[in-house]
Amino acid sequence: MQGDFSRVTFDPVHRFSAVLSQQGRVQLDSEINEQTAILLHYLRGLVTDVLGPAACPVAGEEDPGGFRVDFTDGVLKVSPGHMYVDGMLCECDGAEYWSQPDGHLDQNHDESRKLPADPFMVYLRVWERLVTAHEEPSIRELALGLHGPDTTLRTRVVWQLDWVSLGPGGLEVFPEADNALTALKEGLDRRFGARGMLAARAQLPEDETDPCDLSPESGFRGPENQLYRVEVHRGGTAGQATFKWSRENGSVVFPVRSAAGATFELDTLGRDDKLGLDLGDVVEVVDDASVARAAWDVVPRDATRLYRIVEIDHAARRVTLDNDPAFDPHQLGLGTAPGLRPLLRRWDHRPPESAEHSGALPVEEGRWLTLEDGVQVRFEPAPPPAGVPGGEDAEDAEPVRRVYRPGDYWLIPARVVTGDVLWPEDAQGKREPRMPHGVEYHYAPLAKVEPAGDADRTVIDLRSLFVPLAKARA
Structure with a gap:
């Protein structure tokens, strides 16, 4: 997160459950931000424990739910709705692959992003982006002046429709719904390396x-x-x-x-x-x-x-x-x-x-x-x-x-x-090498797309669906 922070202190290893203020003390941005991070960590962990790493709510058998893949006349698109990926809420108003809101793909230049003729898996890549008052002017409070301070920032959940081949150089497996997420993550790990x-x-x-x-x-x-x-x-x-x-x-x-x-x-x-x-x-x-x-x-x-x-x-x-x-x-x-x-x-x-x-x-x-x-x-x-x-x-x-x-x-x-x-040390006092603090990408398999004719495609849904409790009781 490229913000004007004193430092970022949240670490799940500490298992802290709350940040408590003391009277007469200086307030620090890092402490307020850590409380937000603790709460998000709890809520997203709870959603993941209850629903699984990737789940989509549906109202019943007739409801397609969010992010259902359709491939018709060479156009790949997903249905409106929402989905939880590692506890992060992804919302969609319906989108096509080339015009997805946070894709910014160019069909005339992005040759490597064109959909293949061979079988492939469509998946969702999810990450969080920091948004400043420069990028979203509504964040700024005009009562502090036209060029007043940008007092706070925002984070935004970004999702992108992407695909990976199921042939040589891709996953090289044909995953079913119950192992699609495992196959996807293992395939991406092999592709990108340590x-x-x-x-x-x-x-x-x-x-x-x-x-x-x-x-x-x-x-x-x-x-x-x-x-x-x-x-x-x-x-x-x-x-x-x-x-x-x-x-x-x-x-x-x-x-x-x-x-x-x-x-x-x-x-x-x-x-x-x-x-x-x-x-x-x-x-x-x-x-x-x-x-x-x-x-x-x-x-x-x-x-x-x-x-x-x-x-x-x-x-x-x-x-x-x-x-x-x-x-x-x-x-x-x-x-x-x-x-x-x-x-x-x-x-x-x-x-x-x-x-x-x-x-x-x-x-x-x-x-x-x-x-x-x-x-x-x-x-x-x-x-x-x-x-x-x-x-x-x-x-x-x-x-x-x-x-x-x-x-x-x-x-x-x-x-x-x-x-x-400030950097962690091992038992001998040497500075420990650490993985990056970000960017963390989260993944959810959506569908397997296979050839079925001259221009037709067979779409096999790989989403994990659930009926919300209120709908189930009704």
């Missing part, structure tokens, strides 16, 4: 250094508390993947008023030097479509590039980038459609001189990489295989490779008072 892991620390002194002779380069040296965000930019394995980082959790954004080539007119250039734009800053152009499209190709071959600010006109609130996004084949007119709420998001790293990484930093496993002010991160290499059945040597086993998925991120709180970052 997720990347990361550890964080403040720079340590050299070995055997006397505590009285600590170098000023040791520890966190920033002047303020920060919430660092390390986010995967381009997906893939180490050597292919890239990352970017922000000391403000990626929350420094600038809404785009208009765009002409590489020149962007912005609503604001920021409140101050700390939260503003400067020459040489790295920015990413994003909008509603680019955020939604990032989920379609979890490990794309290429990624949208990042840009540098090369010119600033403070009076006109205009900035010029080092390249025109219109010439980037992955941008598809990014930043030019006001209805998609385009904005520039600032990142705080400095890109390498080579243009190979499109303005992001290469992921290097197995060594500590310094961000700034003593904050360091380490991408954890996968452990060597423990051996294979049949007495073969471990060297003969295929090595495990970690795959870094675009949008995956880690949050690293850095604190001035301790000169360190």
Whole structure:
């Protein structure tokens, strides 16, 4: 979540049931947000325990329920209604595959997303997106002024209709309703591989250094508390993947008023030097479509590039980038459609001189990489295989490779008072590598689609249906 937070504290491992305020104490955003997270964790866990990981309510035998797949005349669509996926409520007014509300697919350009002629499974991908007052102006309270503070944010449940082949390179199985979810998750895990892991620390002194002779380069040296965000930019394995980082959790954004080539007119250039734009800053152009499209190709071959600010006109609130996004084949007119709420998001790293990484930093496993002010991160290499059945040597086993998925991120709180970052340690005091804090995708199988003739398709429903208690009693 790219919000202006002090830190994110919820962890189900602690099994906390409530956050309780004390009189006369300072209130923190992290504590209020943790109470919300505790309640959501409870409610979604309860729904999952009662209904299962994916379930759709129906009023009776004549009610199709939500997200029932229909394939007629080459058009894939789903019925209106709703469905619970890992306890998350997904609501649908009825949608077609190519025009689904949070798909932002382009039938003329997205060749890889066209429905195959061979059998395939249709499934639902569900995730939560953070929505700011820039992307949804109704959040802002105008009584505080036209350009008043954006006091709060929102999260929105996003669902997308997707498919996976049931032949070679896909699931390679023909699941029935009772094992469809298991087959789907196992197939996606094989396809995407083990997720990347990361550890964080403040720079340590050299070995055997006397505590009285600590170098000023040791520890966190920033002047303020920060919430660092390390986010995967381009997906893939180490050597292919890239990352970017922000000391403000990626929350420094600038809404785009208009765009002409590489020149962007912005609503604001920021409140101050700390939260503003400067020459040489790295920015990413994003909008509603680019955020939604990032989920379609979890490990794309290429990624949208990042840009540098090369010119600033403070009076006109205009900035010029080092390249025109219109010439980037992955941008598809990014930043030019006001209805998609385009904005520039600032990142705080400095890109390498080579243009190979499109303005992001290469992921290097197995060594500590310094961000700034003593904050360091380490991408954890996968452990060597423990051996294979049949007495073969471990060297003969295929090595495990970690795959870094675009949008995956880690949050690293850095604190001035301790000169360190807040990160879990093992029993020996070493910083533990952790899975990404997000993005978490949830899945639900909807239907199996098989050829049945020249243009017809057979649709086999894979949803888990239930009759609500009130309807059952009636």
